[in-house]
Amino acid sequence: MALQSGGDTTLLLGEEDVPPIHEHNVAGRSPFLLTCDHYGRRIPRRLGDLGLPAGELTRHIAWDIGIAGVADALSKHLDAHLIAQRYSRLVIDCNRPPAAPSSIPRMSEATTIPGNEGLARDATEARRRTIFDPYHHHIDEVIDARLRAGMPTVLVSLHSFTPVYAGIIRPWHVGTLYHRDTRLPPLLLSLLRGEADLVVGDNEPYAVSDETDYTIPVHGEARGLMNSGIEIRQDLIADQVGQSEWAERLARIFAEIETTLRMQQLV
Numbered sequence: 001m002a003l004q005s006g007g008d009t010t011l012l013l014g015e016e017d018v019p020p021i022h023e024h025n026v027a028g029r030s031p032f033l034l035t036c037d038h039y040g041r042r043i044p045r046r047l048g049d050l051g052l053p054a055g056e057l058t059r060h061i062a063w064d065i066g067i068a069g070v071a072d073a074l075s076k077h078l079d080a081h082l083i084a085q086r087y088s089r090l091v092i093d094c095n096r097p098p099a100a101p102s103s104i105p106r107m108s109e110a111t112t113i114p115g116n117e118g119l120a121r122d123a124t125e126a127r128r129r130t131i132f133d134p135y136h137h138h139i140d141e142v143i144d145a146r147l148r149a150g151m152p153t154v155l156v157s158l159h160s161f162t163p164v165y166a167g168i169i170r171p172w173h174v175g176t177l178y179h180r181d182t183r184l185p186p187l188l189l190s191l192l193r194g195e196a197d198l199v200v201g202d203n204e205p206y207a208v209s210d211e212t213d214y215t216i217p218v219h220g221e222a223r224g225l226m227n228s229g230i231e232i233r234q235d236l237i238a239d240q241v242g243q244s245e246w247a248e249r250l251a252r253i254f255a256e257i258e259t260t261l262r263m264q265q266l267v
Ligand SMILES: [Zn+2]
Pocket: 037, 038, 064, 158, 159, 160
């Protein structure tokens, strides 16, 4: 297990590393702006494997299993702009305030992350400056540009959750995550509940808070945009068939939501 320490902050991403931002359908005309904070599980080459065996780096602790395929396909179906982040949340979690202890976790579920132990301040800042900041600045810029162009913007943050966490089985197939927006989440919940085969979580298995989340509070709530997160259970989208089915299902649901929002003149 190769493990390299922080060192010079400016070189966290080398020529062999990809940029943190992945985008799809940048000229999409949909009012829905899709984000995906835990899309990828890459690690900058300079950080080695964070001291973890390969098996840990493909588990849910490293990323949101299955959501990348759903996000790309949903973006295509809806003609919606997707902004996603390619590096593992074990490097830096793009849905945590940088000051939160879980931003660069020293432990995730029951796994200790050796490469995150005892990080010097410049090593922490390097991760923020090279991954977290560009991703969130870009979301900001895209929202600015859409607002300037008079384009309606509804923020939808895509995630997936593990079927069992800390020994507890989670019964939901899908959940909504929200806090302050009272417009989009009830619509989304009611349409998801209209799907006869689904057990739907209302702010389950997670709820949004300013302390534990970043994307919805900062880009959605603080800017007054309608917003919701969606969590899909990972075993349902572990393969391409499941990802396609869920992308089609969500595309149908968001098309209905768009129709309703247009009737209410909210977009
Ligand atoms: Zn996530």
